[in-house]
Amino acid sequence: MSKKILILPGDGIGPEIVNEAVKVLHCLRDDFGLEVELTDGLVGGAAYDAHGHPLPEQTVALARASDAVLLGAVGGAKWEPLPIAVRPEKGLLGLRAELGLFANLRPAILYPQLASASTLRPEVVSGLDILIVRELTGGIYFGQPRGVETLDSGERRGFNTLVYTESEIERILRVAFDSAMRRDKRVCSVDKANVLECTELWREVAMRVGQDYPEVELSHMYVDNAAMQLVRAPKQFDVMVTTNMFGDILSDCAAMLTGSIGMLPSASLNASGQGMYEPIHGSAPDIAGKGVANPLATILSTSMMLRYSLNAAEQAERVDAAVSTVLEQGLRTADIAADGDRRVGTAEMGDAVVAALRAGL
Ligand SMILES: NC(=O)C1=CN([C@@H]2O[C@H](COP(=O)(O)OP(=O)(O)OC[C@H]3O[C@@H](n4cnc5c(N)ncnc54)[C@H](O)[C@@H]3O)[C@@H](O)[C@H]2O)C=CC1
Ligand SMILES: CC(C)CC(=O)C(=O)O
Numbered sequence: 001m002s003k004k005i006l007i008l009p010g011d012g013i014g015p016e017i018v019n020e021a022v023k024v025l026h027c028l029r030d031d032f033g034l035e036v037e038l039t040d041g042l043v044g045g046a047a048y049d050a051h052g053h054p055l056p057e058q059t060v061a062l063a064r065a066s067d068a069v070l071l072g073a074v075g076g077a078k079w080e081p082l083p084i085a086v087r088p089e090k091g092l093l094g095l096r097a098e099l100g101l102f103a104n105l106r107p108a109i110l111y112p113q114l115a116s117a118s119t120l121r122p123e124v125v126s127g128l129d130i131l132i133v134r135e136l137t138g139g140i141y142f143g144q145p146r147g148v149e150t151l152d153s154g155e156r157r158g159f160n161t162l163v164y165t166e167s168e169i170e171r172i173l174r175v176a177f178d179s180a181m182r183r184d185k186r187v188c189s190v191d192k193a194n195v196l197e198c199t200e201l202w203r204e205v206a207m208r209v210g211q212d213y214p215e216v217e218l219s220h221m222y223v224d225n226a227a228m229q230l231v232r233a234p235k236q237f238d239v240m241v242t243t244n245m246f247g248d249i250l251s252d253c254a255a256m257l258t259g260s261i262g263m264l265p266s267a268s269l270n271a272s273g274q275g276m277y278e279p280i281h282g283s284a285p286d287i288a289g290k291g292v293a294n295p296l297a298t299i300l301s302t303s304m305m306l307r308y309s310l311n312a313a314e315q316a317e318r319v320d321a322a323v324s325t326v327l328e329q330g331l332r333t334a335d336i337a338a339d340g341d342r343r344v345g346t347a348e349m350g351d352a353v354v355a356a357l358r359a360g361l
C-alpha cells in the first residue's frame, strides 16, 4: 500500500532544499517502484502568512494522517516581531509535541570525501560516526511556567523552566541504549548534574536504565566538557544522549565536524514509529533565495525516512550511495567547497543526486 508523506517546506531556504529532496522521492517512485503519495502543507512563517498561525489545524490533521513528514526549516526576520506564541518556531515545536516525537536522532557522519571541508584537522575527524540522541518534546523548550513578568520594582524578569519526569528520561535513554546495541555499544549521557537537580535525576535514571543493558558501556559527561570534547577528540563518542536544549546546541557543534551544518540530517520519532524528518539547520535567511544552500542534509533526511518510517532500507541505501557518488564526483555547494572543487548550486546538487540514483539502476 502506498505510504503517505506530508511535505512541509517552511521558510527561508526550506522550499529550496525540500524541492531537491522531493526530486529524489519522485525518482524513487517513478524509477524504483517506491509506493508513496506526497501531499504539501504549510508550517512556520508561510503558514502564519496564509492562516494567521504557524501550525494550522489542517497541517496537524495532515501530519497525523501521514506515515512520515518531511520538513525544510522555519523562521526568519520577517516574523521576529511577532509574539513567541505565534512565531514560526512555535509551529515546529507544536508539531513535534502534537505527534509526540520525543526521540530525535542526529547522526554526525563524516563522508571521507569531505575530510578537508571540516574546520578541524582531517586526522581528528576522519572516520567520524556519532549518533546524537536528543530528547525532543520536553525540557526547557516546553517547561511551564515560562514568560516575562514585571516585578513590583518595575523591572522585568524573564523565566523558563527545565523539567523532566522520570518516564520522559527513561524512554529517551532506552532509545539511546537500543541504538548503541546496533552500533559500538557505548552511550555517553550528557547532563549538568553538578548544578541542575533536573539533570541529576537524568543521571540517576540513566544509571538505572543502563543496568538493563549490561553490554553497553555507559559514561556521563557535563555538557560544557562535552562541547569541548566534541571539538578536541570527537571520535571518542559513539552514542550521545541528552536533553532537548543541550542536544540542540551539541548537534550544531557536531555538524561542523562533518564539514557543514548543511550535511546533518535528522529523524524525530514517536512511540509508534511515525516520524518527521528534517535537516538540523534552520532557514538560513542569509542565503535564502540565492539557490546556493546545501540540500544534502534534507536528502539524507529522506534517506532516514525511508529507513525508519517507510520500511524501505534498500531505497535508503540507494540514496546514501548517490550522495557518496556526487561527493566523489567532486560536486560541492559553497559551504563544503574548497579550491579546485566543482561548485554547484542547490538545484544542480539535487539533479546530480537524482542522476547518480538513475545511474545506479
Ligand atoms: N529546524 C528549524 O526549522 C530551525 C529553525 N531555525 C530558525 O532559522 C532562522 C535562522 O537561524 P540561524 O541561527 O541563522 O541558523 P541556521 O541554521 O539557519 O543558519 C546558520 C548558518 O548556517 C548556514 N546554513 C544553514 N543551513 C545551510 C545549508 N543547508 N547550506 C549552507 N549553509 C547553511 C546559514 O547560511 C548560516 O550562516 C531563525 O529564524 C531560527 O529560529 C534555526 C534552527 C532550526
Ligand atoms: C525551533 C528550534 C528549537 C529548532 C532547532 O534549533 C532545532 O531543532 O535544531
Ligand SMILES: [Mg+2]
Pocket (backbone or CB within 6 Å): 248, 249, 252, 280
Ligand atoms: Mg537547532
